Amino acid sequence: MQKTIFLGILLLLLFSVGVFAEGISENSVLPEGMPWWGWSLLLFVFCFVLGITAIVAGVGGGILYVPIVSAVFPFHLDFVRGSGLLVALAGAISAAPRLLGSGMASLRLALPMALAGSIGSLIGAHVGLALPSHIVEISLGAVILFIVALMLLAKRAEYPVVAAASPLSFRLGISGTYLDGATGDTVHWKIHRLIPGFFLFFVIGFMAGMFGLGAGWANVPALNLLLGAPLKVSVATSILIIAINGSAASWVYLNQGAVIPVIAVPSVAGMMLGTRIGAKMLTRSRPTAIRWVVIGFLILAGLRSLLAGLGVI
Template identity: 35%
Template structure:
């Protein structure tokens, strides 16, 4: 009976993906028809769709192997090396980060690994400032012209270079950090929430500290995520794990769930502002999600150290290119 149910679940999942891809193709075809014959970047819309799908699948694979989110590679890479409007790229980057996080969030919540108390506390400042960042992006797009575009490119280039440096020099994480001192604010919030760790076969009880600093950092991370469409996994996991001292698995799961909450809100100002172009967003989303699933399987069989440094090199190169573009616009 159980094997029959398992087979049915597999079939249903397969049908779900078929329906999802079919809907995506329908949306993209409708976008092509509405494009009034304008062919992006000098190629046919169909070739653009297929090419973007393949590129984003590769980004998704390498991102998983390198241990970073797809958005932190997608946005600077496309802004630095394609003529596509930066507002559309940032909108899509945020949309892609949101979609990937939504896919990952459900099993984390179902298994009880994500700390609900911590999520409710951290999601508020992150979401508010992500929306502020998205609104600020729309204002810069509408009112600041070429100077605003130069600012976005230059600031994003510097941030991406900074993230690459963070990965190089502060990439270490503690699986189960020990809290030697808990401050009064963290103790009053009572954010710690035990969870069952299957690999250890026991319940893990932990403490959290420096909650005030963590909340302030979430404000900054939300602003950067909303303004530049980077996603936030690159910063959230270190904040949870190294600042607030949450176990690494809790940090990773809370990061995914918080991104799914905050970026869902932050993507709406981009949609209202006309930044969501389905012909660009749909293949990007499908490619990164499929690439993430493929990368997760490959990760079990290969050593990913070299890939991580390759991604860091790509980020540095993209950051330098963005700064060069910004200087050229001034």
């Protein structure tokens, strides 16, 4: 039912942009020669492909959106970051109910981390919008290249060994049980190192807010390797954390004029549709090859951002 409504409205939107918009934008042709609705449609198609690619490559849409859209489209980085946050947020919100229902995402684990992360993302968004564009571009390039290194080097533990839960996590009741569909086993988990994790999530939130990147790339290793949550719990809880943290940062961008509907809505719609279709294509695709293509794109986008910030290109 929900899928039908979503698709119906999406088709209506595409039809409207293509047919009606031409009439009201006769004088709106950009210097590049394309009218605004052309860019919006192109952005929708681009984000649709990006959504499929992100799922098949096993990365979040937010991490691909900001570096690649800022490299390809003529939008200022402020608007790309604002839309990037909404893209990550919309994806997380639509996935959160299913993950909570399956018992993989833990509210009790997400909440302390989301508290630190939401404060961090609020401050990060303000700092990101206050800094000069070239500084943000240099930092973004460096962060993207760091993320690529993280993707290539970071190890993941399916079931990390936690000898004893930390006293604070024990007091907060952060533990759980879930049925692993792949093995059929019931997995019991607990966590440790809650206080270092709290500070790390503040830093992750700050970076996510500053660059509009979503934060799955950092949340998952932090939950899995530092706190000791099983990999599936880490992935699911990370999405829940993004659904909370993204909200604070998105509002900063909304209030400061860094969200434009003609960029944000086609991006969110394209990415949502792409990720749904990507999930269906997952069984027939070759994720390893696509993952390498994505890593290649991210390296190029990171280098471009770094060089553009330095004034080289």
